[in-house]
Amino acid sequence: MPSTTVNGRHLLKNYPSGYPIPGTTTIYDTSERLDLDTVPLNGGVLAKLVVLSIDPYLRNTIKGNAPGSVQLGQPLTGFGIVKVIRSEVPAHSTGDYLSVNGLYHQEYSIFTKDQLSSAELLKADNRLPLSVHLGAAGxxxxxxxxxxxxxxxxxxxxxxxxxxxxxxxxxxxxxxxxxxxxxxxxxxxxxxxxxxxxxxxxxxxxxxxxxxxxxxxxxxxxxxxxxxxxxxxxxxxxxxxxxxxxxxxxxxxxxxxxxxxxxxxxxxxxxxxxxxxxxxxxxxxALAPKYDAEFKKTVIPKLADGTFKYLEDRKFGLDQAPQAMLDVQNGGNTGKSVIILSDD
Missing domain, CATH: 3.40.50.720 (NAD(P)-binding Rossmann-like Domain)
Structure with missing residues (x-):
């Protein structure tokens, strides 16, 4: 019998009228399971979510009357860093770390080659934690x-x-x-x-x-x-x-x-x-493509050598995402809010 793995997801349960309430507005769901060894990739990659960014703008993606709003029962989407665990895309190998926009708030995802066209391959830098590439260095x-x-x-x-x-x-x-x-x-x-x-x-x-x-x-x-x-x-x-x-x-x-x-x-x-x-x-x-290269050349070295300082508000496990959503809306976080899912 194939072995399956829980694919935890951060789902929208109800559209909020005010602040997003953990367990009422969004929930952590464990009902989905995947066989990581056999799930079809159809020419894409299977990747594990390593770090998830929780940003203030996410509140605007869960308004039922807004164009492009997340639908009830579906995972939220946003920025994150994933690790490739299986690949059918020549440009991406097992073990690669990718910074991706528009990924689902779930522990495992399959990305098509087209979806990865704007993903950024992250190179290891021992001077900065991986999570900083979603915040001050991202x-x-x-x-x-x-x-x-x-x-x-x-x-x-x-x-x-x-x-x-x-x-x-x-x-x-x-x-x-x-x-x-x-x-x-x-x-x-x-x-x-x-x-x-x-x-x-x-x-x-x-x-x-x-x-x-x-x-x-x-x-x-x-x-x-x-x-x-x-x-x-x-x-x-x-x-x-x-x-x-x-x-x-x-x-x-x-x-x-x-x-x-x-x-x-x-x-x-x-x-x-x-x-x-x-x-x-x-x-x-609109502006990121224009200034990306200059940013990497001038700002990231200053973060790495300590010239520029940053704070991170770290929570561990995707089950903490509903609370993190609330914290960034009411000021309960200190620094960039990230969810750490793996030490990999």
Missing amino acids: PTGLTAFAGWKEFAKVKKGDTVFVSTAAGAVGSLVVQLAKLESLKVIGSAGSDEKVKFLKELGVDVAFNYKTTDLRDVLKKEGPIDLYWDNVGGDTLDAALENASTGARVIICGSISSYNHAATSAGVKNLLHLTSKEINLYGLSYF
Whole structure:
């Protein structure tokens, strides 16, 4: 009788109306089994999930009324690193590590040759954990670098404000700003995260839950560049305290992901005209190809030698994915959220 292996999956059980609740919104399911030795590959590869990225944008993929939403009973999709365990694709050998976008949140997957066309072969680097290639040395870091290079247009003496500055993207943005000797204001949601910002050299680091945002920006501004990870009232406050000709880079809007109907709207858009503010929407997929090579050449070595710092929020086992989903939405994580499935 063939031997089968449990193929654990992170499935969507119910569409959320607010925060994704572990066990209610998404679940860890063990009902599927595979015979890893005989399952047909049809010219593709069988791969084992090694590290899974849990990102804020995943909340927007589980809205039932949104185009492309995950369907009930199906696994979520996102970024991850897999290890090839069987291959019928000449370009990929058993033991290869691949960084893949659009993979299912499940422990084993079969990928067609076409699906692997955009996968990246990862070369072992003992200076960095494999998981960092999903965070500061991967799509997260490239998001920060590409947005900065494309839109920041900084000049000497600029003041930069970064919201969610201790997060995976924000923490690299503030380090890119400090590399250019700029004044950086950073907000975070806990005293622990504020401490990390000070370690990164942030000039004005504050806990937005205990300190009035507008008081800080009025005192320390005007703001020449705002990197927005939050949206809503924080964006409003930044526009109020922006300088003439300021740049605003919209990277995320997590304040509206879970409570879209009740979240604070932006009321100060007239500042865009009166202050001649430039508003930029950052799309990772549009900019990544343009800056990927430069990112690998300039940023990854700085991560490896410790010039650039990063934090990881590690959970172990795919059964932790539902909780990790909630944590990245309500700020319960510290650093880049990753699920470690294997020590391989």
